[in-house]
Amino acid sequence: MPYTIEEIAKALGARAEGKTDLTITSAAEPAQAGPDQLALAMKPAFAAGLSQGKARAAMLWADAVWTDYEIEAAILVPRPRVAMAGLSAIFDPGQGYGTGIHPTAIVDPGARLGTNVSVGPMAYVAADAVIGDNSVIGPQAYIGTAARIGAGALLHSGVRIMARVRIGDRFIAHPGCVVGSDGHSFVTAEESAVEQARASLGESVTAEGQSWIRLHSLGAVVIGDDVELGANTTIDSGTVRPTQIGNGCKIDNLCHVAHNVRIGNDCLFAAQCGIAGSTVIGNNVTLGGQVGVTDNTSIGDNVVAGGASKVFSKVPAGRVIMGSPAVKMDTHLDGYKAIRRLPRLFEQVAALQKAVFKSGENE
Template structure:
């Protein structure tokens, strides 16, 4: 697989100069790039690295002197990471899954397989499941009964799709993702210590031994178009209503979405985020790694939560938050600065006490 510089530039909507007929087969760091590689040097900081490599063509920052860098061709891009998205899309062939259905796949007679779908070895597709056109399903994937997978989806190795889940077009699930497992929902016959301590903020009262009774999950998971789910991420089905993930939302590795959550469109949910049940997350929300979300709260549109933030209360739209518990980011930073000053303040107070004691004769 190779592309000319002209084709690369056209796909990016960018300007190209020099010998645009040069063909490249892969992208590379500038210093290690060879003659058939496209060097990615989209910042002036990489200029010297281009000279150190052997690339004939590179993607450069606007205004770069490509000839001075010893190049035969160049593509100029104003926004580096947007260009990276286009270049990596063009050069990534994805997992190799042979066309058609592998002989070892087990597909229920009532399942519907769309035209052009590729189904790898040891895949199981349950009763009445629907697989969209041109979907690609890698080895050891299971799709349970009545599940629906949209067109052009990609399910990587070991993905599990639970019963009755409805998933949109162009869905991507990385290895080991589990969509539609039961929610974690249990109750005791009488009020538990957990419930009492939540009301009283700490006092459990008289503790009575009780066992947990399971609340079964009758809902499913509904996922929009162009959603991506990372490796070993888990999305639980709803108890009664469905758990919902909006169009174009992206979940990182090891994310856990609890039962009944509703997540909006175009959200970024980074690694190890955990959401308890029945919360509502708005559109375009970004949660950095290891954020935690309490149950039954609302996070508005366009909220940005810094890494390891713990969100216990409703968050209005547009707010930037950080901390444990999460507060406005500027407030958290000021609080942190104050905490760092505490040892110095304590020493100053101790000196003041000594001075006052001497002045009052109480030394």
């Protein structure tokens, strides 16, 4: 759908200048932008590409002198990334999911659907499930028995919401996401090698091999409002109490949250993070890609963990950490610098040894 420069600027809360009635159909990088596209040049380095494209309008940084470029209109934004969020929402064409309940979908008579709910091809909604108003259930999605999903949800194709899971409003789940799978909980009839290793910190393991006995997951999962889960991310049910994810959390693709974990509000996890069972994570915690967190520990509010960090112990609030094991980022960087200096140090020691031995021979 086309929009004028003025309409886009108003939607973004930004300032429009020049020919604000120009019609824009989409956004593009400056060098590839066509006459009907908005060139995204929100840094001076990006604006250099405007001369290579054919854009008549551009989105620029707040104090840019737009008349310095061969364009007819400009949108000036103080926070480029925030403006990009709004712009991407305006021009997102969506996945083309249909409206209403598709003839191949199965909705149990005992399920309750709010107004304007769409259920895609070959999707299944089980008995006693409740889906809020204006929600979209994509093709081949599954909603389990007595699950509760709030208003404005978007479940992409192949999402699985298992029995008794409770989810707030405006939930987004990307393809292949599974919420409410059983936790990885097993025990042996007698003390196991794992228990001995934990108790002795690896000094002795004498237990013989045994079969594993399964602990069923009774707690399900509780998720707050405005949560987004990436493709193929999995959230395990709690053993007795629910696994919990707070409001506003954004969890990337291929992440795993194990049973009994509690996550606060507005956390951001990048791809391939793994949170082991019964760990407690505070509010506004950011985990880089491939961060691993051990079981039964805690991470305080506002912690930032660099990519591939491995957290084996409690982390106090406000700390920036990195490494394996994770330590304060400045400590990790100092250690890394020291490791890089080792070859030079070895050379210096070798030269010193040679000089000392040669001096001894001369005596």
